[in-house]
Amino acid sequence: MSTHYDAVVIGSGQGGTPLSMAFAQAKKKTALIESTHLGGCCVNEGCTPTKTMIASGRVAYLTRRGPDYGVLNPKPEDVRVNMEKVRQRKRDIVDTFRSGSERRVRGAGVDVIMGSASFEYNATLKVKCNDGAEKTITADQIFICAGERPASPRIDGFNAKSFPPGVVLDSTSVQELGIIPSHLIVVGGGYIGLEFGQLFRRLGAEVTIIQRNGQLLPREDAEVAEAMLKILEEDGIKVLLKTSPSSVLYTGDKDPGKAVSVSTSGPSGTSELKGSHILFAAGRTPNTDTLNLEAAGIKTTSRGHIVVDQKLQSSNPRVWALGDIKGPPAFTHVSYDDFRILRANLLEKDSHPTALTTVDRILPYVVYTDPQLAHVGLHEHEARAKFPNAEIQVATMPMTYVARALETDETRGMMKAVIDADTQKILGFTCLGLEGGEIMSVVQMAMIAGSKWTALRDAVWAHPSLAESLNNIWGMLK
Numbered sequence: 001m002s003t004h005y006d007a008v009v010i011g012s013g014q015g016g017t018p019l020s021m022a023f024a025q026a027k028k029k030t031a032l033i034e035s036t037h038l039g040g041c042c043v044n045e046g047c048t049p050t051k052t053m054i055a056s057g058r059v060a061y062l063t064r065r066g067p068d069y070g071v072l073n074p075k076p077e078d079v080r081v082n083m084e085k086v087r088q089r090k091r092d093i094v095d096t097f098r099s100g101s102e103r104r105v106r107g108a109g110v111d112v113i114m115g116s117a118s119f120e121y122n123a124t125l126k127v128k129c130n131d132g133a134e135k136t137i138t139a140d141q142i143f144i145c146a147g148e149r150p151a152s153p154r155i156d157g158f159n160a161k162s163f164p165p166g167v168v169l170d171s172t173s174v175q176e177l178g179i180i181p182s183h184l185i186v187v188g189g190g191y192i193g194l195e196f197g198q199l200f201r202r203l204g205a206e207v208t209i210i211q212r213n214g215q216l217l218p219r220e221d222a223e224v225a226e227a228m229l230k231i232l233e234e235d236g237i238k239v240l241l242k243t244s245p246s247s248v249l250y251t252g253d254k255d256p257g258k259a260v261s262v263s264t265s266g267p268s269g270t271s272e273l274k275g276s277h278i279l280f281a282a283g284r285t286p287n288t289d290t291l292n293l294e295a296a297g298i299k300t301t302s303r304g305h306i307v308v309d310q311k312l313q314s315s316n317p318r319v320w321a322l323g324d325i326k327g328p329p330a331f332t333h334v335s336y337d338d339f340r341i342l343r344a345n346l347l348e349k350d351s352h353p354t355a356l357t358t359v360d361r362i363l364p365y366v367v368y369t370d371p372q373l374a375h376v377g378l379h380e381h382e383a384r385a386k387f388p389n390a391e392i393q394v395a396t397m398p399m400t401y402v403a404r405a406l407e408t409d410e411t412r413g414m415m416k417a418v419i420d421a422d423t424q425k426i427l428g429f430t431c432l433g434l435e436g437g438e439i440m441s442v443v444q445m446a447m448i449a450g451s452k453w454t455a456l457r458d459a460v461w462a463h464p465s466l467a468e469s470l471n472n473i474w475g476m477l478k
């Protein structure tokens with residue numbers, strides 16, 4: 001016996017959840033199949049919990065800096081963190097977000113099926129339900145929003161099972177630590193490595209980041225990555241560039257701070273590091289390996305992401321993919337925008353006579369280090385590669401030029417704008433600085449409106465707002 005639906009969504013990701021609700025609200029018989037928990041990665045183990053914990057890290061940082069502001073008690077060295085309380089605060093916020101999501105989905109009339117889906121044939125799915133039952137489901141339209149998971153470490157001889165529980169960590173398990181590691185070794189200098197590395201340093205751990213690439217955050221322009229490196233080193237984090245772990249072993253040492261031994265190979269040869277915990281943050285793997293996509297003729301890339309066209313349709317015309325599972329960039333707001341594209345094209349054709357696509361989306365992101373690293377549009381190196389014949393101009397300004405940053409004594413970082421000199425259009429903007437995400441969003445608005453950079457230079461911004469710096473940065477244009 002199989003059950004037929006108008007629409008089935010696999011995975012309660014950031015695009016999949018609202019899409020299932022939109023189909024149900026359009027009176028389509030809709031199911032949402034979720035293997036683990038509603039809300040997906042973002043709510044349960046991604047954005048929500050990490051930004052909640054990062055807020056605790058910032059309070060610890062500012063408390064230690066009290067004397068810089070004339071706040072003399074407590075002494076910086078006396079600041080201690082209760083990790084169980086930090087974790088509980090995180091759990092409470094995740095619970096609130098997740099239960100809100102559950103209420104909204106069920107309230108919209110979606111059939112929620114808790115279990116793992118895989119394809120049997122063209123548009124036929126088998127679901128292994130979490131209660132042990134098996135279901136066969138067919139659908140007119142299937143949407144895959146099943147996301148990614150932490151990539152497994154690929155290190156010769158490494159065996160996570162040879163370590164005591166809670167010593168080898170990924171981006172999910174690290175959030176459940178009830179203690180502060182004495183020395184956390186982080187493999188990977190990308191978004192996840194930097195956010196957790198700085199967080200645990202602020203909570204009180206010694207932190208070493210091992211990064212294979214020659215710079216942190218390899219997509220950034222070099223001077224931005226260097227400014228980030230300087231900030232993290234000022235915070236007391238040790239960063240090893242052009243370095244990879246060649247072996248990771250459990251030592252059995254009585255001193256828990258020396259439980260993990262990591263041999264590294266880097267520019268100055270091989271060396272050994274000892275730490276209490278190791279966090280693998282070296283990329284994520286798409287959850288396509290258990291979906292049996294070949295049975296439905298759905299093509300994937302060499303890295304396992306689902307191949308889709310500009311309207312998110314896969315090589316099977318009855319199947320679409322949204323969010324991380326279709327490949328980078330992997331952000332919540334991208335998955336949510338994928339949902340908007342599908343809703344417009346499949347449910348709101350009357351109000352969207354021209355189909356929406358993923359082409360030329362102006363995409364921002366924010367790395368929630370402190371200060372934040374925010375970016376929108378093209379980096380300088382991307383702009384020069386994309387428009388080799390254009391006159392590209394660049395303005396960079398240190399945050400020490402920003403009055404508001406000086407007043408709050410948070411002047412670390414820089415801003416950088418990239419423009420096309422002929423059209424005066426803004427091609428990209430980066431702010432590694434205090435509330436960088438909010439400043440970047442102001443520039444993003446100008447880019448959406450198609451404004452010239454001169455509009456920002458000539459605008460009257462409130463004094464002393466951070467946005468006011470958008471009057472001044474253009475004086476640095478070269």
Ligand SMILES: Cc1cc2nc3c(=O)[nH]c(=O)nc-3n(C[C@H](O)[C@H](O)[C@H](O)COP(=O)(O)OP(=O)(O)OC[C@H]3O[C@@H](n4cnc5c(N)ncnc54)[C@H](O)[C@@H]3O)c2cc1C
Pocket residue numbers: 010011012013014015016033034035036037038039040041042043045046047050051115116117118145146147148171192287290291322323324325330331332333335368
């Ligand atoms: C630590 C961390 C911090 C992050 N911070 C940010 C941030 O600050 N800002 C930001 O924009 N992005 C952030 N991200 C990325 C963001 O979480 C993802 O881009 C976003 O969650 C992608 O959503 P998605 O819609 O692709 O699917 P996901 O949110 O990944 O959801 C996929 C769902 O599918 C389910 N699933 C998988 N396989 C099956 C199956 N076979 N059957 C049924 N269900 C299945 C999974 O259980 C999961 O619930 C972070 C990620 C991590 C790991």
Ligand SMILES: NC(=O)c1ccc[n+]([C@@H]2O[C@H](COP(=O)([O-])OP(=O)(O)OC[C@H]3O[C@@H](n4cnc5c(N)ncnc54)[C@H](O)[C@@H]3O)[C@@H](O)[C@H]2O)c1
Pocket residue numbers: 187188189190191192193195210211212213216217218243244245281282283284329330331365366367368
């Ligand atoms: N604030 C945010 O928006 C946010 C936060 C966290 C994650 N994310 C999303 O999740 C994605 C995954 O994050 P991530 O940090 O795991 O991946 P990533 O791909 O961004 O970074 C992984 C880093 O690990 C390095 N690396 C790979 N193998 C290594 C090895 N063997 N030894 C040392 N270094 C190695 C790479 O050079 C790379 O810089 C991000 O790309 C982003 O899209 C977003």
